[in-house]
Amino acid sequence: MYNPEIESMDRDRLKDLQLERLKDTVKRCEEMVPFYRQRLHEKGISWKDINSLEDVENLPFTTKDDLRENYPFGLFAVPTREIVRIHASSGTTGRPTVVGYTSTDIEVWAELMARSLMAGMADKSDIVQIAYGYGLFTGGLGFHYGTEKLGASAIPISGGNTKRQIRMMVDLGTTVLCCTPSYALYMAETADEMGIDFKQLKLKSGIFGAEPWSDRMRDKIERLLNLSAFDVYGLSEVMGPGVSIECEEKNGLHIFEDCFLAETINTETGESLPIGEQGELVFTTLNKFGMPLIRYRTRDVTSLSDEPCACGRTHVRMKRVRGRTDDMLIIRGVNVFPSQIETVLMQIEGISPHYQLIVDREAGLDIIEVQVEVSEDMFSDRIRGLEEWQQLIQSEIESYLGIGVKVLLAEPRSITRSEGKAVRVIDNREL
Amino acid sequence: MTTVRQISVFLENKSGRLLDVTRRLGEAGLNIRALCVADTSEFGVVRLIVDDPHKAHEHLKDQGFTVKETVVIAVEVEDSPGGLSEVIKPLVEQEMNIEYLYCFLEKSQDKAVVIIRVEEAEQAIGALNVAGFRCIPPEELYAM
Numbered sequence: 001m002y003n004p005e006i007e008s009m010d011r012d013r014l015k016d017l018q019l020e021r022l023k024d025t026v027k028r029c030e031e032m033v034p035f036y037r038q039r040l041h042e043k044g045i046s047w048k049d050i051n052s053l054e055d056v057e058n059l060p061f062t063t064k065d066d067l068r069e070n071y072p073f074g075l076f077a078v079p080t081r082e083i084v085r086i087h088a089s090s091g092t093t094g095r096p097t098v099v100g101y102t103s104t105d106i107e108v109w110a111e112l113m114a115r116s117l118m119a120g121m122a123d124k125s126d127i128v129q130i131a132y133g134y135g136l137f138t139g140g141l142g143f144h145y146g147t148e149k150l151g152a153s154a155i156p157i158s159g160g161n162t163k164r165q166i167r168m169m170v171d172l173g174t175t176v177l178c179c180t181p182s183y184a185l186y187m188a189e190t191a192d193e194m195g196i197d198f199k200q201l202k203l204k205s206g207i208f209g210a211e212p213w214s215d216r217m218r219d220k221i222e223r224l225l226n227l228s229a230f231d232v233y234g235l236s237e238v239m240g241p242g243v244s245i246e247c248e249e250k251n252g253l254h255i256f257e258d259c260f261l262a263e264t265i266n267t268e269t270g271e272s273l274p275i276g277e278q279g280e281l282v283f284t285t286l287n288k289f290g291m292p293l294i295r296y297r298t299r300d301v302t303s304l305s306d307e308p309c310a311c312g313r314t315h316v317r318m319k320r321v322r323g324r325t326d327d328m329l330i331i332r333g334v335n336v337f338p339s340q341i342e343t344v345l346m347q348i349e350g351i352s353p354h355y356q357l358i359v360d361r362e363a364g365l366d367i368i369e370v371q372v373e374v375s376e377d378m379f380s381d382r383i384r385g386l387e388e389w390q391q392l393i394q395s396e397i398e399s400y401l402g403i404g405v406k407v408l409l410a411e412p413r414s415i416t417r418s419e420g421k422a423v424r425v426i427d428n429r430e431l
Numbered sequence: 432m433t434t435v436r437q438i439s440v441f442l443e444n445k446s447g448r449l450l451d452v453t454r455r456l457g458e459a460g461l462n463i464r465a466l467c468v469a470d471t472s473e474f475g476v477v478r479l480i481v482d483d484p485h486k487a488h489e490h491l492k493d494q495g496f497t498v499k500e501t502v503v504i505a506v507e508v509e510d511s512p513g514g515l516s517e518v519i520k521p522l523v524e525q526e527m528n529i530e531y532l533y534c535f536l537e538k539s540q541d542k543a544v545v546i547i548r549v550e551e552a553e554q555a556i557g558a559l560n561v562a563g564f565r566c567i568p569p570e571e572l573y574a575m
Contacts (some may be wrong), residue, residue, distance in 0.1 A: 379498075408473055411442070
């Protein structure tokens with residue numbers, strides 16, 4: 001553990017720390033952010049009314065729309081002269097959202113990333129290849145500062161130029177790889193083309209995140225890249241990567257609770273759920289100064305567990321995220337996450353890990369087309385052989401999800417590869 | 432061994448894909464002896480007899496196609512009415528299931544060549560030989 005005192009802190013003491021920090025956060029929001037002052041007053045509540053952690057349930061939510069409406073600096077709780085870094089999310093669905101960090105925030109974030117890297121088997125002696133994008137996206141710089149904080153060697157290669165990534169791994173003896181899981185798979189494919197066997201490399205672990213991925217995909221990555229794969233979670237609004245991380249138990253991601261207060265809520269009613277129940281994940285930041293957030297709705301679906309973990313960390317664990325509420329497809333009334341389809345595909349032996357889902361509406365009926373690349377294992381000179389694969393995939397998905405899909409076999413490499421977040425779903429419906 | 436090697440290529444039903452395959456083979460100096468396309472509404476499989484199956488396999492694979500080599504039989508038949516049914520007869524009598532077949536004409540003679548795909552190739556060759564047919568050895572077929 002990077003910070004055993006905090007990471008394995010007795011839960012009662014941890015809760016005392018959280019309460020103290022919660023009050024301080026709400027106080028700063030109330031005093032410094034007009035948006036929050038108004039929201040709190042509308043609810044007739046002040047930081048002074050917070051006496052227990054449960055009182056968080058009385059606080060107002062913050063949504064992505066609130067961030068957009070207060071673009072760019074409306075939610076900052078300090079004057080811009082105290083902001084030392086700005087990140088922004090891509091504005092693909094409207095205005096971008098902007099986040100600001102004070103120098104203390106950058107310090108805290110670096111420590112959380114150092115803790116995450118250490119949970120993912122890294123230490124001072126490691127060479128860490130950071131293939132997350134550097135720039136406005138928090139992935140690259142988040143990992144970079146964490147790696148330096150830890151004292152390991154950072155290779156700030158950023159995303160893209162896959163052949164160079166592989167050559168660097170070979171030449172520099174990279175031991176820890178950080179990127180999106182879909183990019184890791186693409187690297188495996190590229191290395192294979194280059195005639196490079198991952199078994200000859202020094203990679204021991206990979207820290208993958210920024211998109212939901214299944215346990216089956218983990219098996220595939222671990223097998224193809226010959227490393228131990230860890231899931232890291234975060235979102236730029238709350239901090240960036242390093243909000244939670246898997247430990248060696250790989251049984252949920254520990255949320256760094258000294259910095260974030262987590263809840264799950266019922267997405268429809270907003271009602272807070274008891275621990276263990278699946279719902280939308282909500283975070284209140286506890287020691288963030290540039291842009292503190294109260295009850296930020298992540299739209300990620302998961303459940304929490306405060307059962308003791310064999311690794312010794314006392315912080316609650318969240319289950320791996322199956323998908324965002326806004327990634328969720330409603331197909332003929334059935335809720336479907338792309339990751340569920342991925343799970344089915346990954347457990348069929350011989351299937352290429354690249355897939356795409358095309359959603360369409362024909363005559364008022366939703367249709368999902370699952371495009372799968374034909375691998376050599378699947379291919380046969382007989383049409384019947386190929387049709388049997390189509391039927392197998394179709395029936396596996398149908399028995400798992402309870403919805404019929406159309407399976408389309410595609411030529412190898414015809415599905416676009418991603419060097420960052422993979423585009424898994426193309427929704428052509430006009431909803 | 433009188434079995435011959437056929438290569439098969441997976442194609443999406445998109446315009447220009449067959450052209451791509453044939454052009455790639457041409458570029459590599461590979462000559463197509465026979466070709467047959469099987470398709471559904473969504474995809475197709477093109478099956479080819481070429482003068483150098485191994486080279487064709489490697490070349491197309493390098494170009495990113497999904498390729499497979501399969502063992503098939505090439506039988507010489509008279510180019511006359513009823514010729515094909517005479518070939519099929521001994522196989523049916525042996526209760527062998529023909530997956531598919533296609534034919535082409537020999538340039539220099541009045542003969543046709545039938546390419547047959549069955550599961551039990553050796554057994555089929557035996558049955559055809561007993562019935563008096565000649566199975567064309569690979570070197571001869573590729574050089575036709």
